[in-house]
Amino acid sequence: MESQLFTTILSFLGKKHVCNSCLGRQFGNLLTGLSNADRGSALKIFLTMEWEIQHRQAKAGLTEISSLISKDFTVGELSVQRYFPDIESNILPCQICQDFLSIPFLESLAKEARDLASEYEFSTFLVGSIFPPNVIDNEDIIRSSFNLEYGESIKSDFNRELGKILSKLLPEATVEFKAPDLVFTFNLIHNEIDIKSNPLFILGRYKKLERGIPQSKWFCRKCRGVGCNHCNFTGKMYQESVEEYTTTPFFEAAKGISSKFHGSGREDIDARMLGTGRPFVIEISEPKIRNLNFSQIAKQISENSKAKVEVTIDGLTNRTKVREIKTRSSRNAKAYRAVISLDKSLPDDLSFLETVANELTDILIQQRTPLRVAHRRADKIRIRKVSSFKVEEVTKNEITVYIICEGGLYVKELISGDQGRTQPSFSEKLGIPALVRELDVIEVFKSTDPI
Ligand SMILES: [Zn+2]
Ligand SMILES: [Zn+2]
Known part of the structure; x- marks a missing residue:
């Protein structure tokens, strides 16, 4: 052979x-x-x-x-x-990698990377690199001119070997390809090491125990956050929000550079969020700390908000969960309690109320975009299901109802009818103009099916 x-x-x-x-x-x-x-x-x-x-x-x-x-x-x-005992040793640098792959060089990079990473808490990492284009091109040319067809790329060789050395220097951490905590990028053109700390995602549920608090931080409409007379130089429309109360303690504990709040739908500013709470994910960019004391943070959120906002934290999650709670689960069923004010007193015989409630049970509601949000949302028809409508309490001018419906239903408009834009409606069935005076979200169910 x-x-x-x-x-x-x-x-x-x-x-x-x-x-x-x-x-x-x-x-x-x-x-x-x-x-x-x-x-x-x-x-x-x-x-x-x-x-x-x-x-x-x-x-x-x-x-x-x-x-x-x-x-x-x-x-x-x-x-x-x-x-040739008299020969003088004159060893040249490697003509392909320019000695970027030599063990002493890799070791010196690994030590530098370890020192730079010392301010981060992490358990997984990945190594990446940026090579001078001439090194890559040179190897390509050599391969084709010598018919070398079994090679792997210089970058994956470098990344793997450096990863092995780094693993020894960082015994607490392992290499992970899919979602590493830290990514080291070795820039061999500028001789720099860049560290990127991947975001931290925290899954939880919040309760809003007082009315008048928006879910998101709401910038002043006039100055857009800069600060003006209109907003008393705070830059905000509301002084507090669920977003600020919940993200700030996480952001500070994780020592990140920015944070985002992703809620699974939202309740109106004047509605409370009760029951077991509404799911959310908090995203912290570039965190330095990953092992967070959840119960302490939950306590802090309650204290900072004077018990207006309470959270239950389920643990860490990933970006997929953000998409899931923002799209799919925002249609999950919800239970509401609404106190409704009537424009006229009710008659003595209340038996017709049961018929009204039955007519609004297990029914599809057609809603044109409500007038109150029409300035910021496209005019569309939304169809949502009401699966349960129960009258709980009745006085002369007020009715308290308990409703279970698909997520995304405009409950206030289900009651008022929104000048005929929502059909059918409680007002229409009752024959008396009615408005929601108080609204609470009692439960956010785990699926579109409330059972
Ligand atoms: Zn080489
Ligand atoms: Zn302003």
């Missing part, structure tokens, strides 16, 4: 001076369980033996061996010295 590998390597090494890793990498897809440096070293050992045989037979001289000698191949240097 004529050795195809042998011929290829000989012609390649006759022209290029490379380190063990760069030689081994050209055959990186052959055999498994070996580092490229070990592959390269094995090939060089074999070739050096071959050279020694030929040298003893006086068929090969110093020129034939010189390209085998590299900083990481002492066998070559020692073997040459055996026959």
Whole structure:
């Protein structure tokens, strides 16, 4: 069997001076369980033996061996010295990687990265790199001119080997490809190490125990957050919000650079959010701390808001959950209690109330975008289901009802009819103009089906 590998390597090494890793990498897809440096070293050992045989037979001289000698191949240097003791050692840098793959260089980068990461709390990481384009191009050219078809890329070689060294320096952390806490990017063009801390996602539920608090921080309409007479130089329409009460303690504890609040739908400013609360995800960008004391933060939220906002924290989650709670689960069923003011007193015989309630049970409601939000939302028809409508309390001018409906139903308009834009409505069925005076969200169910 004529050795195809042998011929290829000989012609390649006759022209290029490379380190063990760069030689081994050209055959990186052959055999498994070996580092490229070990592959390269094995090939060089074999070739050096071959050279020694030929040298003893006086068929090969110093020129034939010189390209085998590299900083990481002492066998070559020692073997040459055996026959040429007076030769001065002059080892060139690798012509492919420019010694970016040499172990001492990788070790120095790994140490620097470890020191830079010391201010972060993390348990997983990933290594990435930016190579000078000429290094990549050069390797491509060499591969095509020497028909080297079993190679892997220099970047994945570098990232993996550096990752191995870094893992030893960071025994508490492991390499993770999908969602690492930290990403190290080694920029070999500018000789810089960049650390990116991936966001932290915290899943929880909030209760809003007092009316008049918006869910999101609401910038002043006039100055858009800058501060003006209209907003008393606060930049805000409302001085408090669920978003600010809940995100601030997380943001401070995690030492992030910014935060976002993602709620699963929202209640009106004047509605309370009771029961077990409304799901939310808080996203903290570039966190330095990841092990947060949830019960302490929950306590802090309650204290800062004077018990107007309370949270239950389920734990850490991921970006997929954000999409899920913002889209799919915002249609999850909700239970409401509404205190309704009537424009006229009720008659003495209240038996017709039961008929009205029955007519609004298990029914689809058509709602044009309510007048009160029409300035910021497109005029559309929304269809949502009411699965239960029960009268709980009745006085002369007020009725308290308990409603279970699909998420996204405009409850105030279900009661008032919104000048005919919502059909059918409680007002219409009752024959008396009616308005919601107080509204509470009693429960946010886990699915679109309230049971
Ligand atoms: Zn190299
Ligand atoms: Zn303002």
